[in-house]
Amino acid sequence: MKYNFDEVIDRTGTYSIKYDVAPPNAAKDLLPMWIADMDFPCAQPIIDALHNRIDHRIFGYSNYFFPQVKQPVIDWFERRFGWTIDFNDIVYSPGVVPAISFLLHILTQPGDGVIVQQPVYYPFANMVAARGCTVVNNALKYEDGAYTMDYADLEAKMADPANKGMILCSPHNPVGRVWTEEELKQVVAIAQKYDKWIISDEIHCDLIRGGYTHTPLLKLCPEYKHRIIACTAPSKTFNMAGMQMSNIIIPNEEYRQKWYAYTMGELSISSPSPFGIVAMHAAYNEGEDWLNQVNAYLDENVAFMKQYLAEHLPEAHMVESQGTYLVWVDVNAYCSDAKELERLMLEEAGVYFDEGYIFGPGGSGFERFNIACPRSILAKSLERMSAVLKKYAGK
Ligand SMILES: Cc1ncc(COP(=O)(O)O)c(C=O)c1O
Structure with a gap:
C-alpha cells in the first residue's frame, strides 16, 4: 500500500495538544510545529486492528505478562536491529517520560547528581529537578555547525561520586544526532570506569535518515547490561503516543524488582489499555512498510527544508538531521534574543x-521544527518564519 503523506488532515477538535492548545498571545491561524507527534495517519494495519478490537465491544483490563503480548517487541528489535531482548527484561510503562521518572525514583536519592547532555529534551532536566536531584550538564560541543560529545567533561562528571548516572538521548532530540x-x-567505557548507570532513551530509534544506523546501547555493550536501562516505544515511530504504550528494558534483576515494587506496588500502575496492546502489535508486526515510507518522506522534507533555507534565509544554519523528525535550526544570525525570537514566531x-x-x-537562538507533517505545512512554516526574521534583522 502506498500512503499519501501530503494529505492535510484537520486535527482540530480532537483534544489534540498540538492543534487545540495555544499560548495566549499567539496569532490566530497558528501553525503548530512543536510537540513531537506526526500529522500523518497511522498505518492501515493499526487502524484495521483497532476496528476489530472495537467490534469485540468489551474493553476490560489487560495483562501485559502473557508471552504473546511482549513477543512483537522482541521480534521488532531482533528484525530491525539484530538486538536480542530477553522476555523477562521487558517491563511496561505508560510512557517513556513517566518511565524515566520512575527510574530516577529507583536509582537516585534527592541531592544526587544526574548527568544530561544539553541542549536536550527538556523533561530530562525537569524530572531530575523534580526528584530533588542536581542537573549536571555535560554540554554537547557545537563546532562548525555540528554536535559531538565532550568526553573529557563527561569523564570529570562521571568521576564525581555525587553523580550517580546519566540520561542518554539516543538518537538525540533536539540536535538530531544518531550516535555512532x-x-x-x-560513553559506556567512561560510565563503566566509574560504575555509573545509564538510562538510554531510544524512543526515536526507528526514525533515522537515509545512510545512518541506530545502534541499541544494550546490543552494543552487553557486558555492561546490569547498569544500562533502555527506553523504547512504538509511540514516536508509529504516531500512537496517545496509546500510552512503552516498553522498558531492564536487564538488572534488582532494578527490575525495584521497578515492580514502585510502579505496580506503590503507584499501582499495572495494565496497559487494550487499544495500546492491539495498536502496538499491528505496528510492530505489520507496520514496517508504512515506517519505511514515512522515513523516505521525512528525508524529502529535510532536503526541501535545507534548500528552502539556503535560498531564503541563508544565514540560518540547519543542523544536519541524522535521526528523529525534529530539525534544529540556528537562527542566531537573525535574532539572538531568545524571548524576542519566541514573540516574533508566535505573534508575528x-x-x-x-x-x-x-x-x-x-x-538559545535555535528553533526546533517538527517536520513530520505534509510538505505544504512545512513550506508554510518556513515562509512565515523567513519573512518575519528577514524583516526583523533588516536582511
Ligand atoms: C527523547 C524523548 N523521550 C521521550 C519522549 C516522550 O515519551 P512519552 O510520550 O512516551 O512519555 C519524547 C517525546 O518527544 C522524546 O523526544
Whole structure:
C-alpha cells in the first residue's frame, strides 16, 4: 500500500495538544510545529486492528505478562536491529517520560547528581529537578555547525561520586544526532570506569535518515547490561503516543524488582489499555512498510527544508538531521534574543516552535521544527518564519 503523506488532515477538535492548545498571545491561524507527534495517519494495519478490537465491544483490563503480548517487541528489535531482548527484561510503562521518572525514583536519592547532555529534551532536566536531584550538564560541543560529545567533561562528571548516572538521548532530540558505535562505546567505557548507570532513551530509534544506523546501547555493550536501562516505544515511530504504550528494558534483576515494587506496588500502575496492546502489535508486526515510507518522506522534507533555507534565509544554519523528525535550526544570525525570537514566531509569524532555550544551555537562538507533517505545512512554516526574521534583522 502506498500512503499519501501530503494529505492535510484537520486535527482540530480532537483534544489534540498540538492543534487545540495555544499560548495566549499567539496569532490566530497558528501553525503548530512543536510537540513531537506526526500529522500523518497511522498505518492501515493499526487502524484495521483497532476496528476489530472495537467490534469485540468489551474493553476490560489487560495483562501485559502473557508471552504473546511482549513477543512483537522482541521480534521488532531482533528484525530491525539484530538486538536480542530477553522476555523477562521487558517491563511496561505508560510512557517513556513517566518511565524515566520512575527510574530516577529507583536509582537516585534527592541531592544526587544526574548527568544530561544539553541542549536536550527538556523533561530530562525537569524530572531530575523534580526528584530533588542536581542537573549536571555535560554540554554537547557545537563546532562548525555540528554536535559531538565532550568526553573529557563527561569523564570529570562521571568521576564525581555525587553523580550517580546519566540520561542518554539516543538518537538525540533536539540536535538530531544518531550516535555512532564509537561514540556510544566511549560513553559506556567512561560510565563503566566509574560504575555509573545509564538510562538510554531510544524512543526515536526507528526514525533515522537515509545512510545512518541506530545502534541499541544494550546490543552494543552487553557486558555492561546490569547498569544500562533502555527506553523504547512504538509511540514516536508509529504516531500512537496517545496509546500510552512503552516498553522498558531492564536487564538488572534488582532494578527490575525495584521497578515492580514502585510502579505496580506503590503507584499501582499495572495494565496497559487494550487499544495500546492491539495498536502496538499491528505496528510492530505489520507496520514496517508504512515506517519505511514515512522515513523516505521525512528525508524529502529535510532536503526541501535545507534548500528552502539556503535560498531564503541563508544565514540560518540547519543542523544536519541524522535521526528523529525534529530539525534544529540556528537562527542566531537573525535574532539572538531568545524571548524576542519566541514573540516574533508566535505573534508575528504565527508559528509555534519548541524554542531552543527550553532545551537548556546552548539552545538559545535555535528553533526546533517538527517536520513530520505534509510538505505544504512545512513550506508554510518556513515562509512565515523567513519573512518575519528577514524583516526583523533588516536582511
Ligand atoms: C527523547 C524523548 N523521550 C521521550 C519522549 C516522550 O515519551 P512519552 O510520550 O512516551 O512519555 C519524547 C517525546 O518527544 C522524546 O523526544
